[in-house]
Amino acid sequence: MSDPTFVEARRRLEAKDRSLRDKRVSLAQAAALVKDGDHVAIGGCLYSRTPMAVLREILRHRRSHLTLSRNLMCYEGELFLAAGATRDIITSWIGIGLPWGLSRVVREFVEGGRARLEEWSHLAMGLRYRAGAMGIPFLPTLSMLGSDLQKMTTAKTMVCPFTGARLCLVPALFPDVAVVHVHRADCLGNAQIDGYPHMDADIAVAASTVILTAEEIVDTEEIRRRADRTAIPFFAVDAVVEVPYGAYPHECYGLYEADLDHIGGYARRVAAGGTEAVRAYLEEYVYGPETFEAHLAQFGRDRLLSQQRAARELTG
Amino acid sequence: MPYTASELLAVTASRLLADHKIVFAGVGTPLLASALARATHAPHLTIVVEGGVIGLEVQPGRLPISTNEMRAGRRAMMLPSITQTFLYAQRGYFDYGFLGGAQVDPYGNINTTLIGPIDRPRVRLPGSGGACDIISHCREVFIVTTHERRRFVEHLDFITSPGHLAGGTSRSGAGLLFGAPTRVITDLALMSFHPETKRMRVDALQARVEAQQVRDHTGFDLEFPQAPPELPPPAGEELEILRTLDPDRIFLGS
Numbered sequence: 005m006s007d008p009t010f011v012e013a014r015r016r017l018e019a020k021d022r023s024l025r026d027k028r029v030s031l032a033q034a035a036a037l038v039k040d041g042d043h044v045a046i047g048g049c050l051y052s053r054t055p056m057a058v059l060r061e062i063l064r065h066r067r068s069h070l071t072l073s074r075n076l077m078c079y080e081g082e083l084f085l086a087a088g089a090t091r092d093i094i095t096s097w098i099g100i101g102l103p104w105g106l107s108r109v110v111r112e113f114v115e116g117g118r119a120r121l122e123e124w125s126h127l128a129m130g131l132r133y134r135a136g137a138m139g140i141p142f143l144p145t146l147s148m149l150g151s152d153l154q155k156m157t158t159a160k161t162m163v164c165p166f167t168g169a170r171l172c173l174v175p176a177l178f179p180d181v182a183v184v185h186v187h188r189a190d191c192l193g194n195a196q197i198d199g200y201p202h203m204d205a206d207i208a209v210a211a212s213t214v215i216l217t218a219e220e221i222v223d224t225e226e227i228r229r230r231a232d233r234t235a236i237p238f239f240a241v242d243a244v245v246e247v248p249y250g251a252y253p254h255e256c257y258g259l260y261e262a263d264l265d266h267i268g269g270y271a272r273r274v275a276a277g278g279t280e281a282v283r284a285y286l287e288e289y290v291y292g293p294e295t296f297e298a299h300l301a302q303f304g305r306d307r308l309l310s311q312q313r314a315a316r317e318l319t320g
Numbered sequence: 321m322p323y324t325a326s327e328l329l330a331v332t333a334s335r336l337l338a339d340h341k342i343v344f345a346g347v348g349t350p351l352l353a354s355a356l357a358r359a360t361h362a363p364h365l366t367i368v369v370e371g372g373v374i375g376l377e378v379q380p381g382r383l384p385i386s387t388n389e390m391r392a393g394r395r396a397m398m399l400p401s402i403t404q405t406f407l408y409a410q411r412g413y414f415d416y417g418f419l420g421g422a423q424v425d426p427y428g429n430i431n432t433t434l435i436g437p438i439d440r441p442r443v444r445l446p447g448s449g450g451a452c453d454i455i456s457h458c459r460e461v462f463i464v465t466t467h468e469r470r471r472f473v474e475h476l477d478f479i480t481s482p483g484h485l486a487g488g489t490s491r492s493g494a495g496l497l498f499g500a501p502t503r504v505i506t507d508l509a510l511m512s513f514h515p516e517t518k519r520m521r522v523d524a525l526q527a528r529v530e531a532q533q534v535r536d537h538t539g540f541d542l543e544f545p546q547a548p549p550e551l552p553p554p555a556g557e558e559l560e561i562l563r564t565l566d567p568d569r570i571f572l573g574s
Binding site: 102 | 347348370372379382385389393394399401403406407410433438440441442443447449450452456478482491494495497570
């Protein structure tokens with residue numbers, strides 16, 4: 005665990021350059037901001053707005069000893085475990101999705117003692133990021149009281165000094181790096197999200213370094229015209245990359261539906277072959293294609309367009 | 321009309337949902353039950369899901385597989401952040417919560433974390449997600465699951481979602497002052513919790529189910545009423561609505 009205390013986390017932010025500057029970089033340059041041993045917080049939720057393009061690039065950089073945190077972890081967790089990039093995952097739930105059952109890979113790693121899974125309730129994950137985003141060391145909640153989650157984590161209980169009620173305290177998360185995919189951003193890093201906000205705004209502000217990928221880079225004037233849509237302020241952001249379909253094969257609200265056939269195909273391969281099947285998937289979809297565009301070409305233009313049409317139908 | 325266990329669970333659960341209330345549902349059976357209630361006796365029931373949706377309306381044939389995907393947000397009244405959604409629950413806005421579970425004990429505690437020792441589990445399950453939060457904050461929580469001996473066990477390996485803990489007043493003693501599991505809905509019976517001991521007991525049997533069947537499929541002692549009433553079986557109309565909602569039978573089973 006590389007989490008700084010709230011004091012160190014504040015000092016880190018104070019030392020950062022907050023100037024209004026062009027932060028556009030390549031995916032490779034953005035991924036290079038992640039160092040071995042970092043705690044990387046992943047935006048989105050399950051298979052929604054997962055920053056797949058940048059996660060893929062981090063895997064291609066062959067990072068190791070990362071701690072991954074996310075509210076609900078989809079198969080990106082399996083990819084990082086099988087790649088040897090992480091042994092520590094902090095989440096409230098890990099799998100692929102309800103119809104696909106238990107994660108065979110997570111079972112192999114956790115039951116084999118080769119990975120540590122730290123489980124919190126979903127609200128507790130949200131409050132841990134929120135506490136980080138607030139610059140304070142913890143937040144109180146009524147969640148997790150009486151559960152064994154409270155006993156197996158670093159959560160503590162206290163008696164409320166005002167009312168005498170029992171409270172559960174969840175410690176702040178200060179990720180080293182947050183990776184977030186949004187609908188649009190300007191080159192300064194002002195980020196706008198359509199549809200579900202998930203926990204991205206808190207994750208970004210809690211982290212020391214923020215990598216933003218956006219479906220579209222827009223002029224700052226456009227951001228100013230819809231300032232109420234801005235979820236993450238430029239001063240929290242360190243790198244901006246324009247990546248259309250940057251969450252694919254996961255979904256991006258209103259723009260493209262998740263490729264459930266692909267995810268189901270992955271789930272079947274892994275149910276049959278376990279970790280070895282994930283390694284084969286990594287070769288085929290992560291290490292093989294040199295660029296994200298080449299990766300998208302593996303799905304084909306027709307597929308991408310049909311996922312786009314489906315999204316428009318649903319949200320139009 | 322013949323029906324599957326999942327259809328029976330969805331129908332039984334839907335009948336417990338009153339109109340003009342707010343239900344915190346998950347995908348699968350809870351969402352089908354809630355959508356069925358809206359289509360029948362509870363048109364003003366508001367569905368909330370944890371991905372961050374207030375006022376979900378299911379499009380037949382396009383059921384969401386997760387609570388945070390586009391399909392779940394269709395025609396929503398609000399898409400709050402996940403943290404905010406759970407904070408509405410903690411604040412006390414949600415009348416009903418729905419949970420499933422790998423293991424359930426006589427006090428409605430639920431395990432979805434692991435089987436075996438904590439430090440070296442024999443089976444690592446997916447974890448809480450929002451389950452621990454839902455059971456801690458919603459006013460009435462319904463546990464919905466198929467009735468199997470391996471699920472209904474006297475002792476859990478791990479309490480992911482706290483029900484009535486050790487019974488009596490132990491839940492409020494732990495600081496959980498609001499809400500609690502109130503009903504357990506299975507394909508064999510409808511159950512509740514004794515007002516004082518908080519131990520699970522049978523209220524009614526599903527149609528054509530004998531008390532002995534329930535005993536055989538439960539890993540702990542259950543109290544039965546002298547002559548347990550029988551629940552009316554799913555009506556043709558209820559089954560038709562469910563099958564329209566899930567024509568590919570993703571969640572209804574076969």
